[in-house]
Amino acid sequence: MLRHPFTRSVRPNRVYAKLKLAGFATSAIRNAVANRAVVFTANGNPAEVLRVQSYDPPSSPAPDSVQVRFRLSPINPSDINVVQGVYPATPMKMQLGGEDVHVGGNEGLAEVVEVGSEVQGLKKGDWVISAKPQAGTWSSFRTLRAEDVIKLPEGRLSEVNAATITASTVNPPTAYNMLHEFVHLKEGDWVLQNGANSAVGQAVIQIAARKGIKTINFVRNRPDLDHLMNQLAQLGATHVFTYDALSDKSLAKHVKQWTSESPIRLMLNCVSGPDTTAMTRLLGDNAHIVSYGAMSKKPLSLPTSLFIFKNLCAQGFWQSRWYQQHSRQERENLMKTLADFKLKEPEHEILDLSTESSDEAATQRLRDVLVKMEEGFGKKVLLRLG
Template sequence: MFSRTVIRSATRSFSTSTVALNHANRAIAYTQNGDPAEVLNVITYPKLSPPSPNTVNIKFILSPINPADINTIEGVYPAKPSWTSDLASSGWGSKGKQVYVGGNEGLAKVVEVGEGVEGLKKDDWVVMDKPQLGTWATSRNVSFEDVIRLPATGLTEAHGATMTVNPTTAYNMLHNFVKLNQGDWVVQNGANSAVGQLVIQIAKALGINTINLVRPREDMAPLHRQLEGLGANKVLTYDELNDKSLRGKIKEWTNGKGIRLGLNCVGGDSTTAMAKLLGQDAHLVSYGAMSKQPLSLPTSLHIFKNLTSHGFWQSNWTKTHSRAEKEQLIGDLATMMRDGKIKAADHVVVTIGGQETNEEAIEKVRDVFSRMAQGKFGKKVLLRLEDFSG
């Protein structure tokens, strides 16, 4: 835990003793890039005014902490926060100082609708359409075009909160590069990652088979059971890629049909070996580089197998597709979640309570990020911020 003395020193300018009674809202924010466990603070700000035309006031229910959120705070991620404000009335810092509110993904409820808003009403659940809106907050006012209504009832809060990053990435990679039919095969590495597990589930729902590569460990049985329980057809380790008999086994599994789609979030030698398993006219889609090693592909794969290599970033997809396409995507995923075809991510909820002072809340938030950096959670962390009532 962080020293309370340190926290008090860092937050003296916006101690709760200076907060007016109408400052019911809270946000997790920062003014400079750096280690989240050092630069994040919790601030209070006034209750929202009635929404102006074409905007809605929303109240956040749950908001996840994703790896990209941490990279954004550190200043090493391509996406930059878009919600900035001097928040002078919060009492934090000097007038005109930029405040960046963390969070890219989240589930919110519409609490008030402005004039001219179409397709949204009070109590609708919504997810974010615009990247980097600042979702680690209690409430905020947004353009109605910056959120998308969840069309399917029966969703859990965790489903809604984690809707727009990992599930959309998995769904789009399975749909946007190769026209896959029932019975086709896909190979992926990082299969036990959040996206990898969603690829397995969505592929199963579509009748598509998956070969799933993971890092070797002493006891593989639990991971085999976990991924096969999600719908994985085959689970292999990267070491098994060196087995000369593997190609023959794959040919038996696929009945001689070539694998036309490979999904890569690792890079390095294991991805090179995985690419060699792909068939004629296949596509390799890279969406991460967890090994921090470059992607190296034999020229022969391009010449003789006509391999095509792509990169994929969901934020770019969001920027380049119509609202109707995004609503369709969210609708399809929400239906799959409602029907039990996609499980909610294994998660833990961290609540910033309304009775906690800013100093106590900051200490809790920074401790969460410190523990995440040490790998002590092992689950998706979802934030719930309560209105300040201390």
């Protein structure tokens, strides 16, 4: 029997804990590789309620299904919100050792490892993503219906690029759609955004730059600010400021000079709170502020005068709603369009929990990283579970 190195010191009863749910088999163990999932039983602080749990590998897939192995699955802010119970999405459910648990993870790069007898168009080794949200991507293996997976275009992609860019159902699509669905932008136009170093913000900078659209970007101050500013400039950012610059009255004057031919008509809001309110002073007439995140956890307050005298329009964007309202073909077209931009992946760190000697050690390592993320980690964390 093959043994994966990390199973050596794992107690057998934990490695082979019974797991029942749609997509996870409860049957006999076919090899000794410990499959792991990041699960929770009750909403709460992720660093307290998430745990890593081993489970039986799935049995061979049904004729219409494929077995996939997740290679890298991002931990996005919305995944954290799902665990906290403050996001309108239901995580995947399963039974683990007689207990109902949720498996975290909405998106992830997976590889087909076994194909059901009636499946067409998919083969072992293909890279795929789940077409359905909340697929429980923080797990090693899943069995998915073939119709619920989307095959990635074949090519020489790195795992990280595929997981964060090409196969991402969340961040680059959000950036692209926000730049296209609210204001008709042409070359030379300007876009204002906060949270500019987020994965979405970095995609906004790159897509805008490729289209000749200029960006004014705001980020939080930090010790290595120069490094971040250079990094965003290399992606194509026209200007990068910290929120502190908003208290400098000359900023509005400079922005007016830069944009006088083309006043800013689109502002993308990832953060909310008072700094975001201050940013709206930089907008021109008939502008749209599109909110897609609330990272400050503060409300968005907008001066009434902007609505009356500048005809401001305030809207929200949710990529999940976009998927509900668009066909699978439109979704695949969007993926192809985004692939052509050849976006650079965000700074990231791979959290490989498959190498931990026990579920307890893996849980502790995960929780340590979650605490750092809460404090502002500055990098996208990508989970590898085996």
